[in-house]
Every structure is written in C-alpha cells, then in structure tokens.
C-alpha cells in the first residue's frame with residue numbers, strides 16, 4: 630500500500646513536469662496516452678499493482694487510484710482549454726445566435742434623393758438621360774441662347790479647361806445633346822453633377838447635383854409645365870404643399886419662371902425662420918417654355934412643336950427635405966452622418 634501511494638505521488642510529479650511542456654494537440658494526446666492509455670498507461674500499471682494487495686487493502690487502493698485518475702483528467706481538461714484555438718470558449722459558441730453583420734456601405738443620401746426624384750418622373754413616363762461633365766462652350770452656353778459676352782453668363786461662371794472647354798454649369802446642355810439626336814415626342818429628366826465658380830458656404834459648393842427636365846411635343850403648353858411640376862413637388866413634399874410660380878428670366882426659356890414651395894421647416898408660421906428668412910417660401914427650381922431659338926439650334930420646327938423645361942438642385946432640395954443645415958455635410962464622408970440615411 631505504501632508502495633502504491635509512493636508511486637501515485639511519483640506519477641503526479643511526473644505529470645506536472647511533463648504537462649508544463651505541452652504546447653500543442655499532439656503533445657496533449659501523447660500525455661493523455663502516457664497516463665490514461667489502456668495498454669501501457671500509468672493508470673493501468675497502478676491497477677496492476679492492486680492485484681498483489683490483500684482483500685482488505687483493495688477498496689482503499691481503488692479509492693486512491695480513482696482519485697489519481699480524476700486528478701489527471703481534470704488537469705488534462707484545463708490544459709486543453711489553454712491550447713491556442715481550442716479553448717473552452719471556442720467550443721462553446723452558441724450557433725443559434727444571429728451573426729454579427731458587417732457594414733457593407735450604402736447609397737449616398739444625395740443618390741437616394743435622386744432615386745426618389747427619378748421614380749416619380751418614371752411613373753409619369755419620363756426617360757432618364759445623361760451627358761458629359763466636361764462641356765464645350767457651345768452646348769453649355771451658345772446653343773442655349775447665351776451669345777458670347779451675354780451678361781447672363783456671369784451667373785454661370787465656371788472653371789475653364791481651355792477657351793472652349795469647361796466644367797458644365799448646369800444640366801441644360803444635355804437638352805441640346807438629346808434634341809440633336811431625338812425628335813419629338815421627348816419626355817426626359819437628366820440628373821447629374823455640375824460645377825460653378827462659388828465660394829463655399831452652408832448652401833453653396835463649387836460642385837453639386839442638378840436634375841433637368843424636358844418635354845417637347847406638338848401642343849405642349851405652360852399648363853402642362855405647371856401640372857407636372859405641381860404633381861412632382863406634391864408627391865415629394867406632401868399632397869397639400871403650396872406651390873407658386875414667379876416670372877423670371879433664363880436665356881433658353883420664354884416665358885420663364887422660378888418656382889417656390891412653402892417653407893416646410895416653419896410651415897409659413899415663423900417670421901424668424903432661418904430656412905426661409907421669414908418669407909414663408911423657398912425657391913426650389915427654374916423652369917419655362919423652351920425658347921424658339923433653342924429649337925432652331927437643334928433643327929426642331931418651333932411652328933410645329935413646343936416644350937417646357939426645368940432645372941432643380943438635387944442637394945439643395947435634399948437639404949430642405951432632410952432639414953440639413955450644411956450642404957458640406959454631404960461631402961465630408963463622415964459615416965456618422967451618412968449612415969443615418971440607411972437605417973434598415
């Protein structure tokens with residue numbers, strides 16, 4: 630019996646030494662086999678020892694050997710938990726938990742707003758067109774009835790690449806490009822990026838987005854312009870929205886109008902509203918009947934056809950709609966701002 634106890638103590642010491650050297654699964658398996666293996670394991674040799682004991686000693690010896698076995702098993706489990714990649718935690722993953730989703734990115738708020746505009750116009754049978762951001766003087770100005778040195782050009786100053794090439798100041802040149810290729814009936818919108826010589830402030834940037842609209846057919850009148858734009862704005866901002874048309878001037882339309890909507894921030898109630906300056910109205914787009922000279926420039930007969938057009942700032946209108954005080958927020962790439970528009 631003393632012999633057995635001594636042997637157990639010796640095995641325990643040996644186990645402690647060898648287990649300190651285990652670094653991987655293979656070492657662990659070898660250690661387990663050395664101590665608990667059926668054939669030549671230490672445990673088996675202890676049971677062999679028991680055979681030579683008297684019947685009275687056997688139960689006590691059995692208890693000692695089993696305690697030794699428990700001790701080894703417990704240490705092996707602890708050892709296994711400490712091995713790289715095989716911790717208890719690794720094996721106790723709850724597979725029923727929903728996975729942690731990665732942030733995949735999402736459409737930009739200006740793009741989302743543009744899509745809303747496109748959907749409304751597509752619902753009315755409009756097609757979508759686009760054109761180049763680097764334009765010639767002819768498309769950006771001349772064909773739209775801005776002769777060289779016309780004072781109206783001052784409001785559309787831009788970055789010139791050469792005397793003749795410039796960054797387009799509006800989406801209107803695409804009207805010309807489309808009418809050169811397609812004949813009436815034409816019913817299109819043209820969303821896109823435009824550029825101006827602007828000093829940056831909360832509502833002005835040298836780059837922004839516009840959407841242009843153009844309808845050309847026989848018998849088109851100002852009533853069609855009014856009806857379509859009112860329908861669009863009320864779908865966008867609310868059925869009861871107040872809309873007003875004010876006379877204005879654009880070289881490429883005659884007559885021309887500027888369109889205001891009621892201030893959706895103060896509801897025309899706050900004389901000190903910072904958004905509408907207390908006027909109750911927000912100018913939102915320019916529009917008018919296509920000037921006969923523009924039709925002549927693209928070989929469409931103004932005696933036979935008439936049309937209307939409009940141009941609206943997408944980011945400006947999105948600011949109003951989402952009530953964003955700074956246009957710059959759209960372009961600072963701050964995810965805390967951008968993610969708010971894609972809450973799913």
Ligand code: DAH
Pocket residue numbers: 798799800801841842879881882914915916917918937938939940941
């Ligand atoms: N192109 C004008 C601008 O950038 C907006 C505009 C006004 C477009 C009247 C039109 C229009 O098509 O008919 O300020």
